[in-house]
Amino acid sequence: MNTEFSLSSTLKDKIKSDQAHVAVVGLGYVGLPLALTVHEAGFQVTGVDLNSDRVAAINAGQRVITYLAEDRIATAVASGRFGASDDFAAIRAADIILICVPTPLDSAGDPDLAYVRKAGASLSAHLQPGQLVVLESTVWPGATQTVLRPLLENSGLSAGKDFFLGFSPEREDPGNAVHHTNTIPKIVGGDDPVTRDLLKTFYEKVVSQAVPVDSCAIAEAVKLVENTFRTVNIAYVNEMKVALDQMGIDIWDVIPAAATKPFGYMPFYPGPGIGGDCIPVSPVFLSWRARDVGSALPLVDLARSYTDTTPATIAQRIIADMSVKAGVAAAQARVLLLGVSYKKDIEDSRVSPAIAILRHLEAAGVTVHYHDPYFPVMPLTRDDPDLAGRQSIDLTAGALAGYDAVLVTTDHTHVDYALVAEHARLVFDSRNVFDGRGISIDRDKFTKV
Numbered sequence: 203m204n205t206e207f208s209l210s211s212t213l214k215d216k217i218k219s220d221q222a223h224v225a226v227v228g229l230g231y232v233g234l235p236l237a238l239t240v241h242e243a244g245f246q247v248t249g250v251d252l253n254s255d256r257v258a259a260i261n262a263g264q265r266v267i268t269y270l271a272e273d274r275i276a277t278a279v280a281s282g283r284f285g286a287s288d289d290f291a292a293i294r295a296a297d298i299i300l301i302c303v304p305t306p307l308d309s310a311g312d313p314d315l316a317y318v319r320k321a322g323a324s325l326s327a328h329l330q331p332g333q334l335v336v337l338e339s340t341v342w343p344g345a346t347q348t349v350l351r352p353l354l355e356n357s358g359l360s361a362g363k364d365f366f367l368g369f370s371p372e373r374e375d376p377g378n379a380v381h382h383t384n385t386i387p388k389i390v391g392g393d394d395p396v397t398r399d400l401l402k403t404f405y406e407k408v409v410s411q412a413v414p415v416d417s418c419a420i421a422e423a424v425k426l427v428e429n430t431f432r433t434v435n436i437a438y439v440n441e442m443k444v445a446l447d448q449m450g451i452d453i454w455d456v457i458p459a460a461a462t463k464p465f466g467y468m469p470f471y472p473g474p475g476i477g478g479d480c481i482p483v484s485p486v487f488l489s490w491r492a493r494d495v496g497s498a499l500p501l502v503d504l505a506r507s508y509t510d511t512t513p514a515t516i517a518q519r520i521i522a523d524m525s526v527k528a529g530v531a532a533a534q535a536r537v538l539l540l541g542v543s544y545k546k547d548i549e550d551s552r553v554s555p556a557i558a559i560l561r562h563l564e565a566a567g568v569t570v571h572y573h574d575p576y577f578p579v580m581p582l583t584r585d586d587p588d589l590a591g592r593q594s595i596d597l598t599a600g601a602l603a604g605y606d607a608v609l610v611t612t613d614h615t616h617v618d619y620a621l622v623a624e625h626a627r628l629v630f631d632s633r634n635v636f637d638g639r640g641i642s643i644d645r646d647k648f649t650k651v
């Protein structure tokens with residue numbers, strides 16, 4: 203019996219009997235729900251994160267992500283089979299290691315795999331024979347094998363022989379009330395049949411369906427192709443919104459009718475732009491890798507750059523309308539943004555179009571405040587450290603009347619839009635919340651943007 207077979211069959215037995223110990227590296231929006239889901243599937247789980255405050259909060263059972271069920275972390279910790287650590291030595295005891303660290307763009311707008319590299323280097327110091335390592339962070343096709351693998355092999359162990367290396371893209375949709383980590387089919391890619399078999403065996407214990415593909419690169423490409431599809435379609439619908447508006451047609455009347463076609467069309471909805479750590483980043487990864495191999499994705503590049511123009515278009519429209527309709531110049535204007543999250547009902551402002559709009563308005567001299575139930579105070583973030591400490595305005599009749607304009611940037615569920623309709627002087631809606639929810643509003647002061 204060769205070593206590789208013996209190691210893989212031992213691990214497979216452990217997985218099948220729920221005896222495998224799983225480590226999740228990176229306990230953010232993706233890693234923490236995944237760690238909880240793996241634990242709830244019956245495995246012992248240790249999360250590893252460099253942020254010791256977060257580790258302490260998780261070990262204290264605190265609900266560190268608000269859309270998670272209130273006692274979910276506390277229940278997991280109380281079981282004695284779920285915990286967190288800021289020490290990479292914790293991965294020595296694991297059989298399976300899932301990596302969920304950030305993969306943003308760098309200051310030049312290129313893929314930044316520094317977090318993956320750092321995690322890989324930290325892991326290599328503790329890697330053990332027979333472990334299965336799975337990268338879940340979004341990366342360009344080829345990165346698992348060419349970037350992560352050499353770092354792990356610095357341990358002296360060989361991938362596919364002494365340990366197993368796979369890629370499984372995260373399809374987490376934070377705040378989605380319908381689809382959860384364990385109900386979303388999971389793509390699993392490995393470069394050899396033994397690794398693929400281990401991946402399938404493990405993930406089928408955790409999620410409703412594991413979908414094996416023949417290499418890490420295919421799995422990496424699946425994720426980017428999915429996300430880029432969204433980016434291109436969002437650019438398309440936002441461009442269409444502007445042109446139809448000029449024709450006197452409201453795109454929000456067009457989309458539901460078009461969506462009655464049972465084939466060949468799926469609805470995408472306009473908004474203030476794209477945001478989050480995924481949809482804006484994935485097309486850039488794909489395009490960067492295409493150039494790297496001597497190809498190009500001009501359509502994707504155009505869609506991606508078009509989406510960047512949407513916040514400025516909206517800001518300019520508001521400034522122009524305040525001047526024409528209310529005679530207020532930008533330098534004297536006060537605008538309230540409803541929402542800083544990049545999408546509804548979550549506390550995540552990364553790459554938020556609301557913040558891009560805020561920046562455009564402030565650059566033109568406008569005084570900008572915000573209301574967001576998920577951000578009573580703006581935290582210190584990687585991209586917008588200067589916004590830290592700003593506070594959400596209480597939404598009262600008096601406060602609303604004190605602004606020249608109110609713009610709906612995020613369609614959070616629990617915001618009193620009827621109060622806004624009644625008391626705001628000018629209202630701009632980038633999410634169709636008023637018509638979409640049947641809230642009547644004086645059309646003279648209302649504009650969809």
Ligand SMILES: NC(=O)c1ccc[n+]([C@@H]2O[C@H](COP(=O)([O-])OP(=O)(O)OC[C@H]3O[C@@H](n4cnc5c(N)ncnc54)[C@H](O)[C@@H]3O)[C@@H](O)[C@H]2O)c1
Nearest residue numbers: 228229230231232251252253302303304305321339340372
């Ligand atoms: N947020 C989403 O909706 C989403 C959806 C699908 C995929 N993704 C992808 O998943 C990956 C993770 O994203 P996220 O939103 O969870 O990020 P995040 O910023 O919420 O969390 C990342 C966590 O990793 C920790 N970390 C960073 N470097 C580390 C290291 N070297 N060792 C240990 N811990 C480290 C950070 O402290 C943080 O807690 C990214 O590649 C992202 O593109 C995100």
